[in-house]
Amino acid sequence: MSERVDEHADDVDAEADADVDADGDGGHRDALEMLTSILQNQGVLQSQNQMQQPRQVSTSPDAAAKIGQMMEQLKMAERASAGGGDREKKHHAFWDTQPMLINSDDSNEKSKKSIAGINNNCDGAITDDTNRHGPIIPDKDPSELRQEPYNMPKGFEWSEVDITDPSQLAEVYDLLYQNYVEDDGCMFRFDYSPQFLTWALTPPGYVRGFHLGVRSSKSHRLMAFITGVPATVRVHSSTREMVEVNYLCVHKRLRSKRLAPVLIKEITRRVNHTGVFQAVYTAGVVLPGHVASCRYYHRTIDARKLVEIGFTRLHPRMTMARMQKLYKLPGTTSLPTLRPMTPADVPAAHALVVKYLEKFKLSVVFSEDEFAHWLLPREGVVSSFVNVTRRGGGDGGEEEITDFCSYYHLHSSVLGNPKHTKLHAAYSFYNVANTVDLTELMRDCLILAKNEGHDVFNALNLMENDKFLTDLKFGMGDGNLQYYVYNWLCPTMEHGDIGLVLL
Numbered sequence: 023m024s025e026r027v028d029e030h031a032d033d034v035d036a037e038a039d040a041d042v043d044a045d046g047d048g049g050h051r052d053a054l055e056m057l058t059s060i061l062q063n064q065g066v067l068q069s070q071n072q073m074q075q076p077r078q079v080s081t082s083p084d085a086a087a088k089i090g091q092m093m094e095q096l097k098m099a100e101r102a103s104a105g106g107g108d109r110e111k112k113h114h115a116f117w118d119t120q121p122m123l124i125n126s127d128d129s130n131e132k133s134k135k136s137i138a139g140i141n142n143n144c145d146g147a148i149t150d151d152t153n154r155h156g157p158i159i160p161d162k163d164p165s166e167l168r169q170e171p172y173n174m175p176k177g178f179e180w181s182e183v184d185i186t187d188p189s190q191l192a193e194v195y196d197l198l199y200q201n202y203v204e205d206d207g208c209m210f211r212f213d214y215s216p217q218f219l220t221w222a223l224t225p226p227g228y229v230r231g232f233h234l235g236v237r238s239s240k241s242h243r244l245m246a247f248i249t250g251v252p253a254t255v256r257v258h259s260s261t262r263e264m265v266e267v268n269y270l271c272v273h274k275r276l277r278s279k280r281l282a283p284v285l286i287k288e289i290t291r292r293v294n295h296t297g298v299f300q301a302v303y304t305a306g307v308v309l310p311g312h313v314a315s316c317r318y319y320h321r322t323i324d325a326r327k328l329v330e331i332g333f334t335r336l337h338p339r340m341t342m343a344r345m346q347k348l349y350k351l352p353g354t355t356s357l358p359t360l361r362p363m364t365p366a367d368v369p370a371a372h373a374l375v376v377k378y379l380e381k382f383k384l385s386v387v388f389s390e391d392e393f394a395h396w397l398l399p400r401e402g403v404v405s406s407f408v409n410v411t412r413r414g415g416g417d418g419g420e421e422e423i424t425d426f427c428s429y430y431h432l433h434s435s436v437l438g439n440p441k442h443t444k445l446h447a448a449y450s451f452y453n454v455a456n457t458v459d460l461t462e463l464m465r466d467c468l469i470l471a472k473n474e475g476h477d478v479f480n481a482l483n484l485m486e487n488d489k490f491l492t493d494l495k496f497g498m499g500d501g502n503l504q505y506y507v508y509n510w511l512c513p514t515m516e517h518g519d520i521g522l523v524l525l
């Protein structure tokens with residue numbers, strides 16, 4: 023397995039080098055070569071793919087800091103080469119027509135013109151003026167909006183999916199199970215459980231018309247899907263009603279036929295008709311208009327299984343026994359007052375988390391109902407814990423919720439492995455450490471996730487997660503996750519400015 027991974031890494035390296043040569047940019051190439059050589063020397067390089075389905079590149083936590091520095095150097099070289107002005111930018115037939123901010127590294131004339139073309143009503147041209155905040159296209163009156171659905175290609179039709187109907191939920195599950203996000207090496211595919219999908223798609227105020235499917239007219243089979251769920255989101259100092267868009271999926275047999283843009287336009291039309299004109303979404307692919315770029319990190323829990331499935335590998339001079347020892351966790355948590363969140367905890371925990379999220383530039387603003395929906399524990403879906411501190415001392419003191427941690431459960435299918443079919447992953451969700459050290463709280467979170475049977479604990483480097491990743495032996499993943507805000511102009515952000523986790 024590890025040999026196959028190495029072969030793949032070589033292919034990807036060759037492609038990456040070819041791209042860099044085409045740019046004719048020495049700085050970029052040097053940084054990439056240096057990074058590649060460090061990774062190879064560490065024996066940690068698996069691939070350099072850009073995907074949303076995360077996989078670990080590093081088995082050595084010590085390497086993470088060095089790699090982080092090299093990534094920064096690579097980014098600087100990329101920025102320098104973008105500033106050179108002679109770099110050919112990627113043309114996006116669809117996205118270049120959408121109201122997205124123009125990132126400074128893709129502000130070529132072509133995309134400026136096409137954005138300006140759709141933006142006649144906007145008070146001011148869309149430039150990379152980083153000080154403007156606000157809608158790119160102003161809100162419209164319902165009478166100004168397109169009334170009829172976008173046309174489907176012949177043989178297909180729109181279908182609103184009733185996710186509360188078990189048979190329709192099963193259809194969505196099957197479509198995603200077989201066709202949703204995979205890593206570039208086709209080794210893993212997300213497996214969102216039906217319970218998870220129910221949770222993800224039915225928050226307070228959800229709109230059935232935003233669970234949008236495409237069916238074959240003949241067989242009635244579900245062939246494509248996209249969803250939006252309502253959320254209040256703050257970007258810098260503006261708080262807007264938005265939708266979180268997710269689960270965009272086109273059946274493998276219908277790929278590359280420009281169906282995705284039709285799905286996106288139709289969900290946009292439906293959302294606009296409810297008076298909402300902004301959306302947030304994340305993607306592994308780099309599209310025009312990202313506001314921030316985050317990276318996945320992975321904390322090995324079951325070392326043997328992760329090696330056996332090729333998620334990570336033993337680097338030279340590491341034995342399985344040593345690796346297992348390196349990642350061994352205690353059997354029980356260290357904070358005696360950490361316990362699962364209950365409905366009675368919701369008001370206090372809600373106040374704690376909402377206050378904490380105010381410090382980030384992009385964050386969700388939960389109502390109490392939404393908080394209860396997203397954070398109350400659901401078996402096999404989401405786990406949340408509160409840490410309580412007694413004020414006034416002794417057993418008679420009043421209990422106060424001072425700290426909070428949570429993760430959601432998202433499995434992946436392991437493709438074509440003779441021994442394993444599922445990778446059980448916990449994903450860091452929202453965490454607040456007021457009276458305890460964040461690293462200590464997250465170490466307990468790892469122990470809780472291990473005791474719930476997870477093989478790996480994943481975290482993005484958003485919020486304050488940078489503070490614990492190295493100490494808790496997380497390894498850097500091989501894909502970035504881009505954050506986008508549809509139809510919103512604002513300065514871009516660093517990964518640590520993001521206070522929003524999408525599923």
Ligand SMILES: CCCCCCCCCCCCCC(=O)SCCNC(=O)CCNC(=O)[C@H](O)C(C)(C)COP(=O)(O)OP(=O)(O)OC[C@H]1O[C@@H](n2cnc3c(N)ncnc32)[C@H](O)[C@@H]1OP(=O)(O)O
Nearest residue numbers: 114115116117268269270271272277278279280281282299
């Ligand atoms: C106000 C309300 C607004 C609401 C809407 C807000 C926007 C929401 C946006 C959606 C947020 C979704 C968040 C998630 O769910 S991210 C998860 C995305 N899903 C997957 O990766 C699952 C596996 N892949 C597939 O099912 C297909 O490959 C998809 C469906 C992704 C594309 O299908 P296909 O491969 O058959 O391609 P096409 O020929 O139909 O279309 C090609 C065009 O599609 C652009 N493309 C490719 N991937 C993505 C992507 N992940 N986000 C946005 N656009 C994407 C691509 O750049 C090209 O445009 P352009 O480069 O030519 O311009």
